[in-house]
Every structure is written in structure tokens, then in C-alpha cells.
Amino acid sequence: MKIENFFKGNTEKIxxxxxxxxxxxxxxxxxxxxxxxxxxxxxxxxxxxxxxFDRTKEISKEELINSDxxxxxxxxxxxxxxxxxxxxxxxxxxHNIPDLKPIKSATKTxxxxxxxxxxxxxxxxVYPGLTEEECVPILEQESNLKWKKDFNVGYSPERVNPGxxxxxxxxxxxxxxxxxxxxxxxxxxxxxxxxxxxIHKAPNIKTAEAxxxxxxxxxxxxxxxxxxxxxxxxxMGIDTKEVLEAASTKWNFLKFEPGxxxxxxxxxxxxxxxxxxxxxxxxxxxxxxxRRINDYMGKFVxxxxxxxxxxxGKTVKGSKVLILGLTFKENISDIRNTKVIDVYxxxxxxxxxxxxxxxxAYPDEVKEEYGIYLLKSVEEKTPYxxxxxxxxxxxxxxxxxxxxxxxxxxxxxKPVLIDIKGLYNKDKAIKEGFLYWRL
Numbered sequence: 001m002k003i004e005n006f007f008k009g010n011t012e013k014i015x016x017x018x019x020x021x022x023x024x025x026x027x028x029x030x031x032x033x034x035x036x037x038x039x040x041x042x043x044x045x046x047x048x049x050x051x052x053f054d055r056t057k058e059i060s061k062e063e064l065i066n067s068d069x070x071x072x073x074x075x076x077x078x079x080x081x082x083x084x085x086x087x088x089x090x091x092x093x094x095h096n097i098p099d100l101k102p103i104k105s106a107t108k109t110x111x112x113x114x115x116x117x118x119x120x121x122x123x124x125x126v127y128p129g130l131t132e133e134e135c136v137p138i139l140e141q142e143s144n145l146k147w148k149k150d151f152n153v154g155y156s157p158e159r160v161n162p163g164x165x166x167x168x169x170x171x172x173x174x175x176x177x178x179x180x181x182x183x184x185x186x187x188x189x190x191x192x193x194x195x196x197x198x199i200h201k202a203p204n205i206k207t208a209e210a211x212x213x214x215x216x217x218x219x220x221x222x223x224x225x226x227x228x229x230x231x232x233x234x235x236m237g238i239d240t241k242e243v244l245e246a247a248s249t250k251w252n253f254l255k256f257e258p259g260x261x262x263x264x265x266x267x268x269x270x271x272x273x274x275x276x277x278x279x280x281x282x283x284x285x286x287x288x289x290x291r292r293i294n295d296y297m298g299k300f301v302x303x304x305x306x307x308x309x310x311x312x313g314k315t316v317k318g319s320k321v322l323i324l325g326l327t328f329k330e331n332i333s334d335i336r337n338t339k340v341i342d343v344y345x346x347x348x349x350x351x352x353x354x355x356x357x358x359x360x361a362y363p364d365e366v367k368e369e370y371g372i373y374l375l376k377s378v379e380e381k382t383p384y385x386x387x388x389x390x391x392x393x394x395x396x397x398x399x400x401x402x403x404x405x406x407x408x409x410x411x412x413x414k415p416v417l418i419d420i421k422g423l424y425n426k427d428k429a430i431k432e433g434f435l436y437w438r439l
Contacts, residue, residue: 003119003186006082007193013037015081017106019045019071021334022123022158023087025058025169027069029194036069037081043073055362057333058162078113083190085121086110087158089264091337096271096291098127100134107135111142118151119183123158125269127276128210131155132179147179154178154187155205157212163332173197177208216269217287222256223266224290227297230258230439234304240439241422258439260301260339260390260420261294263328267337298342301439305343305386305418306350308435312414314385317351322384322408324400325391326358326366326374333360340390341370355381359395383410388418397423402432 006012012035016027019040027038040046048054049071052061070077078084088102103124110120120139122131136147145151159172174195178184188199202208230240240258247253261267270287277284309316328338340356347354357375358366366374375381378400387405389396402424409415417429419438429436 003182006186007189010035012082013080014083014085015039015078017078017084017086017110018088018124019049020087020089021056021058021162022160023085024049024054024056025160026085026087026123026158028059028063028067029170031067031069033193036067037077038069038071039075039078040071040073046071046073055333056162058160075109075113078110079115082117083119083121084110084114085123087123089336090124090126090268090272091264092268092271098272098275100130103130104134104138107138108142111139114139114143114145114151116145116150119154119186120151121154121156121187123156125157125212125216125265125272126209127213127272128206129276131205131209152179152183153205154183155208156187156191157208157215159215162334163329170195171197173200175200175202175208175211177202177205179205210273213269213273216266217273219256220261220266220270220294221286221290222254223259223261224293226256226258227261227293227439231293231300239426241426257422258297260297260328260342262337262339263334264336267294267328267339295339295342297439298339299346301388301418301420302343302346302350304437305347305388305416306352308416308418308437309386312385312416312435314413314416318353319385320353320355320381320383321347321386321388322375322378322381323354323356323388323390324358324378324396325389325393326356326361326372327391327393330392331360331394333362333365335361335366335369343388343390344372353381355384358391358393360393378408382408383412384408385412386416386418388420389423390420392421392423402429402434405434406432 014030014034015037016023017039019038027036030036052064086106088106090103091099093099131153136153140147156176160169161167174191176187176191176199178187184201188201192199233240248255270291274284274287306316309319326338326340327335344354355375357378363374366372405417406415415434417434417436422438426436
């Protein structure tokens with residue numbers, strides 16, 4: 001069948017492979033115009049989605065129930081689709097090397113069940129060249145089909161911002177690229193039918209891959225600069241937030257803030273680019289320097305907390321510290337590659353009893369991923385010697401104040417408040433009697 005006939009009659013199907021933060025919202029959006037198969041290897045995830053429950057909280061129960069997406073963990077269903085979109089994670093391993101197991105495994109599954117005439121589109125973040133150099137040979141091997149003769153591939157980088165209800169995928173310009181001009185035009189029409197913000201047609205797949213990987217590399221480096229400034233200003237006894245507020249009065253000052261840079265995008269994507277750069281004989285200096293700074297910040301926060309405990313006259317070993325928030329960003333449940341765990345682990349090294357409370361994270365996921373039991377409430381292990389506000393969750397802003405923090409720390413000497421995100425007014429905190437510190 002010719003690809004231009006795809007849009008006639010509404011009989012063709014699209015399969016989404018991987019139903020996480022990227023795949024599920026994309027499936028729901030495309031389902032407004034097309035027949036959708038949603039495939040995931042996790043049967044529990046499929047069961048939840050069929051019951052109208054999205055544990056990522058990106059899609060409401062009403063949206064799921066009103067959709068007619070065929071959710072399945074049966075890979076044979078992929079064979080029914082003309083277009084197959086792969087949206088699986090692309091993490092890094094403990095040595096900061098790209099872990100290609102998920103995308104290669106998904107590609108093998110797709111290759112096994114795809115039919116002649118299929119169009120395979122990748123949305124996962126990869127280094128330039130991965131789609132054509134790594135995925136295409138797997139597709140050919142598993143399917144016994146020939147690339148550009150029997151099937152085509154494309155790339156359209158995901159731009160999902162978890163927890164953001166304003167910048168949803170339909171409101172973000174979509175970059176598309178195919179292995180031929182015809183496939184690029186097809187993808188532009190396909191995505192353009194549901195993306196209201198518009199489509200940008202990249203000249204080739206490698207360009208689209210590179211565009212994605214530098215989006216987060218740029219953010220990573222800007223935050224790294226703010227973090228390095230914070231390290232310098234802390235040594236100088238200058239409040240970084242006050243410096244940034246002053247500097248931000250200039251019209252062209254970029255308003256980035258210091259912080260813990262985790263998650264499955266900003267803290268990961270730069271390593272895909274540096275890995276590829278090193279493989280072709282170039283050692284990236286600036287990108288890796290930024291990564292080193294950002295990876296160090298958890299240790300710095302922990303060391304600063306210990307210093308405040310000592311200043312408050314408290315015994316470090318055996319002291320009790322409460323960390324508020326574990327997810328990698330505010331108001332979501334995603335704990336992947338969170339840098340709050342670095343703070344936790346470093347404090348444990350000092351012999352401190354560390355507890356974490358997070359109203360958004362799932363306790364079973366935290367236990368499985370990190371071996372940590374989340375507190376059921378902030379009061380569970382009171383009184384605390386120090387409290388670290390690590391994530392800007394809405395309940396922490398609306399339900400906790402200086403009075404509550406004092407109550408949680410009881411009469412255990414001078415209360416220590418570590419405000420990583422700079423949520424609170426420094427002068428008020430000091431006036432209330434806290435030993436207060438922020439990045």
C-alpha cells in the first residue's frame with residue numbers, strides 16, 4: 001500500500017511501543033485521529049491502563065476511558081500496525097555509558113513482528129547516527145526485510161515535560177525526519193494532524209537526533225554554571241539567590257538556578273553526545289566539565305548539611321535528618337536518576353539516620369530501585385535534627401511553614417533547615433531562629 005493511502009478510510013493502525021511518560025500521552029493524542037495499539041512489556045502497566053489508571057499521572061482516568069486504544073503486552077499485535085513508534089527509555093549505566101538494552105530489545109521485538117511496508121519511527125533520545133547505525137541492522141536481521149526497499153525508518157524526538165500541564169505535546173513544535181524525503185513528508189502530515197504548534201522538517205535523521213540531544217545538553221551546561229557559581233559564592237559568604245535576583249534585572253540575563261540535576265533527560269542526554277564524540281576521536285571538554293559539577297552537587301549539599309549540624313552544636317553521628325522529596329523534579333512520581341539519592345547516601349556515610357518523605361513517589365518503586373522505605377508521614381520519625389527541602393512539591397509549599405518545621409524538630413536544639421530549591425525567605429528563616437542554608 002502506498003503511504004499516501006494511510007490517511008484514507010481510517011483503517012490503518014499505529015502501534016506505540018513503550019507506554020511511559022512519552023508513549024502514553026502520544027498514544028492518547030494520536031488516538032484522536034487514528035487507530036492505536038499501545039504495547040508495553042509490563043503486564044501490570046497494561047492492566048492499570050485498561051482500568052483507567054496512569055501511575056505517571058500524565059493522563060487522567062477520563063481520558064483513558066474515553067480513548068479506544070488497544071492496550072496490550074502481546075507483541076504479535078504490532079504486526080497489525082503500518083506505523084510503529086518506539087518510545088522506550090534510553091538510560092545510562094553506572095559508568096555513565098549509554099545503556100542501549102531497552103532500545104535494542106524493543107527494536108528486536110518490532111523487527112520480529114513488523115510487516116513489509118512498515119514505517120518505524122524512533123522518539124527515544126539517542127546520539128546522532130544510532131537509528132541508522134544500530135537499529136536498522138537489527139530490524140533487517142529480525143524481519144528479513146530490506147531497509148528503504150521493504151520498510152522505512154524515521155526519527156521524531158520526544159519533547160515531553162513530565163508534570164507540565166501547560167506545555168503538552170500538542171503545543172510543542174515537533175521535529176520530524178525520515179530516511180527519504182517522502183517519509184519526512186509523511187511524518188510531517190501524520191504528526192501535523194494532531195500537533196497544533198507546528199512541524200519542523202529536519203533535513204535528515206542524524207540532524208534530528210543531534211537536535212534532541214543538544215536541547216538538554218544546553219540546559220545541563222547552564223545549570224552547571226549556576227552550580228559552580230553557587231560553590232564559589234558559598235565560599236565567599238555570598239547568597240547565590242540574591243546575586244541571581246540582582247543579575248536578572250538585566251534584560252538578556254538567562255534565568256537559570258542552581259540545583260540537583262537528575263531525571264532521565266538533562267542528567268542523561270549529555271552522556272549520549274559525549275559517548276559518540278569520544279567514539280569518533282574527540283574528547284568533549286565543556287560538556288563533561290558541566291556534568292562533573294552537576295554530579296557533585298548532592299555531595300556538596302550533604303557536606304553543607306553536616307557543617308550546619310556541627311554549627312548547631314549537634315552530634316553528627318546518630319543525628320536524624322528528614323529529606324522532603326525524592327523525585328527528580330516537582331509534582332511528579334518519577335524517581336529515575338534522581339540526585340536526591342546522592343544527598344541521602346552521602347549523609348548515611350556520616351552515620352546519620354536519614355529519612356525521606358515524598359507524597360508523589362510510589363513506595364514500592366522506591367523500595368525496588370533504591371532499597372529505601374519512604375515515610376508514611378512527615379511526623380513518623382520526629383523529632384529531627386535537620387530538615388532538607390529537596391523537591392519543590394506543591395504540598396510542601398502549601399502545607400509546611402516555619403511553624404511546622406519547628407514542630408517537626410521539637411526541642412532538639414537550634415533547628416537546621418536546608419532549602420535546596422530556595423523556597424523560603426532567608427531573612428524570615430533566620431528571624432524565626434533557624435540555621436538556614438540554600439544553594
